[in-house]
Amino acid sequence: MLALLTSSTLVLAHEAADQEEQRLPTIGAAPDFALTSQDGAEVTLEALRGKVVAVTFIYTSCPDVCPMLTDKMARVQDALGPDFGTEIAFVSISVDPEHDTPEVLKEYAEALDADLAGWTFLTGTPAAVRDVAHRYGVAVAPAADGQVDHTLLTTLIDRHGTMRVQYLGYRFDPEEFRHDLLDLVNEP
Amino acid sequence: MQIRPNRRDFLAGLSAAGAAGILGTPGSLAAEGAPETTTIRLKQSAAICFAPAYVVEPFLRSEGFADIQYVDAGLGIPSGEVLARGDLDFDITFAGTVVHHLDLGRPVTAVGGLHVGCYELFAREPIRSVRDLKGRRVGIQSINSSAYFYISIMAKHVGLDPNEDIEWVTSPEGSTALDLFAAGETEAFLGFPPEPQELRSRGHRRVVLNTIVDRPWSQYFCCMIYGNAAWVREHPVATKRFLRAMYKAAEFCTAEPEAAAQQLVDGGFTEHYDYALETIESVPYDLWHEYDSEDAMRFYALRLHESGMLNSNPNTLLADGTDWRFVNELKRELKA
Numbered sequence: 001m002l003a004l005l006t007s008s009t010l011v012l013a014h015e016a017a018d019q020e021e022q023r024l025p026t027i028g029a030a031p032d033f034a035l036t037s038q039d040g041a042e043v044t045l046e047a048l049r050g051k052v053v054a055v056t057f058i059y060t061s062c063p064d065v066c067p068m069l070t071d072k073m074a075r076v077q078d079a080l081g082p083d084f085g086t087e088i089a090f091v092s093i094s095v096d097p098e099h100d101t102p103e104v105l106k107e108y109a110e111a112l113d114a115d116l117a118g119w120t121f122l123t124g125t126p127a128a129v130r131d132v133a134h135r136y137g138v139a140v141a142p143a144a145d146g147q148v149d150h151t152l153l154t155t156l157i158d159r160h161g162t163m164r165v166q167y168l169g170y171r172f173d174p175e176e177f178r179h180d181l182l183d184l185v186n187e188p
Numbered sequence: 189m190q191i192r193p194n195r196r197d198f199l200a201g202l203s204a205a206g207a208a209g210i211l212g213t214p215g216s217l218a219a220e221g222a223p224e225t226t227t228i229r230l231k232q233s234a235a236i237c238f239a240p241a242y243v244v245e246p247f248l249r250s251e252g253f254a255d256i257q258y259v260d261a262g263l264g265i266p267s268g269e270v271l272a273r274g275d276l277d278f279d280i281t282f283a284g285t286v287v288h289h290l291d292l293g294r295p296v297t298a299v300g301g302l303h304v305g306c307y308e309l310f311a312r313e314p315i316r317s318v319r320d321l322k323g324r325r326v327g328i329q330s331i332n333s334s335a336y337f338y339i340s341i342m343a344k345h346v347g348l349d350p351n352e353d354i355e356w357v358t359s360p361e362g363s364t365a366l367d368l369f370a371a372g373e374t375e376a377f378l379g380f381p382p383e384p385q386e387l388r389s390r391g392h393r394r395v396v397l398n399t400i401v402d403r404p405w406s407q408y409f410c411c412m413i414y415g416n417a418a419w420v421r422e423h424p425v426a427t428k429r430f431l432r433a434m435y436k437a438a439e440f441c442t443a444e445p446e447a448a449a450q451q452l453v454d455g456g457f458t459e460h461y462d463y464a465l466e467t468i469e470s471v472p473y474d475l476w477h478e479y480d481s482e483d484a485m486r487f488y489a490l491r492l493h494e495s496g497m498l499n500s501n502p503n504t505l506l507a508d509g510t511d512w513r514f515v516n517e518l519k520r521e522l523k524a
Contacts, residue, residue: 025520028220065443137432139246149447151247151436168524169439171474176523 031135035122059096085118223426240437247433290509295417300515301409301481305400327374409484
């Protein structure tokens with residue numbers, strides 16, 4: 001009897017460990033921000049609490065990697081179906097705020113077929129944007145000809161405002177990205 | 189020498205504008221605690237393969253480091269020795285060399301693999317394979333150099349006894365193993381960028397093994413990031429942030445090889461833009477997620493042990509001299 005109980009306890013402990021292993025890690029509290037949307041409204045991370053949020057950093061005149069990242073996110077947006085906007089939000093923060101005004105961001109979003117019910121494009125003062133980028137671990141530096149070098153880093157934040165996982169670069173698997181978003185939606 | 193202007197003049201831009209001003213104040217990433225120290229010292233080296241270490245500065249700043257120093261450790265002094273005496277915090281070297289430092293009792297800790305490759309074995313006729321090194325004059329900078337360990341392991345792997353079957357030729361002071369090979373005084377030479385590029389520019393193109401593509405070498409990290417053991421132990425947050433910055437820099441090299449190459453030139457790490465670009469484009473810097481650092485260290489430690497080159501038990505060395513917690517956490521937290 002005792003052996004049976006011990007065995008059952010071990011199995012349960014193993015299952016719990018497996019579940020914990022499969023769960024996305026907890027990195028820490030996601031830094032809050034207060035920036036201006038494509039519609040001119042102030043948007044904070046705090047206001048998105050209750051949704052799973054993907055935060056990324058781009059700029060609209062970026063010639064190469066940002067469009068690839070944004071296109072990948074647009075395809076994930078389409079694949080998420082009704083959860084997008086209701087349960088999941090995307091936030092793209094411009095690292096070129098002097099050029100990327102709300103109007104420019106709105107045009108960019110429309111050109112991408114971004115669903116603005118769930119996808120917000122943000123800008124702000126250069127100091128505010130630099131601060132947010134820095135707090136998310138994104139290095140930003142102006143390049144010689146008006147381009148902006150920056151880390152391509154996309155951060156997933158759970159409903160409680162906790163940073164759970166980051167995606168580096170633009171070559172990540174969009175299906176894994178979608179899966180992680182849905183896992184966070186389904187977490188209690 | 190070809191130096192192409194490049195729009196992504198990252199390091200130069202940072203220097204001109206003031207990195208702290210561009211990237212914000214250090215230590216403000218909220219997710220983890222701030223690093224226990226904001227100073228970090230890396231080695232100034234001419235080895236182009238370590239490109240991520242030369243473009244890492246902005247990424248380190250975004251991780252909270254404010255004082256980033258590149259230390260000229262002196263020619264011919266093993267970085268493991270410099271690390272062990274605390275004059276350097278982190279460096280990168282061949283995994284087998286890290287094992288050797290551990291075997292000597294040097295207090296260093298390997299924390300993660302950086303890349304596969306990028307050694308090329310140049311050889312004169314009639315050498316066509318590693319096995320053909322038997323009885324040949326093989327040039328190395330010195331006994332206990334990384335090339336010495338790597339060739340020894342390769343030789344052992346094909347059944348040779350590196351101590352008995354190879355005639356090692358070390359370089360006299362003021363000369364290099366590359367010069368000896370180019371002058372015909374040795375018959376084989378294991379080069380590491382920029383040496384292969386330099387040899388090719390002198391007309392030597394005969395390569396019998398390239399660790400980027402040839403198995404089993406291509407299946408393991410060549411080069412390990414390792415640090416002073418006390419520094420790693422006393423600065424776990426800083427260590428993890430440093431490692432994250434290195435992997436971000438590695439991603440930058442993969443995504444923007446031309447920009448990275450130009451930064452190496454601007455930063456004074458090489459004069460040769462074309463050498464840097466060729467190297468950065470050929471080295472797979474994006475395998476840190478896929479490859480297993482522990483497996484690589486074990487592979488090389490066991491091969492050194494089989495070659496009779498270790499005094500200590502390899503398992504003990506690996507247990508005492510590695511800490512994979514940081515890279516394992518980053519693999520979960522930082523997908524790529």
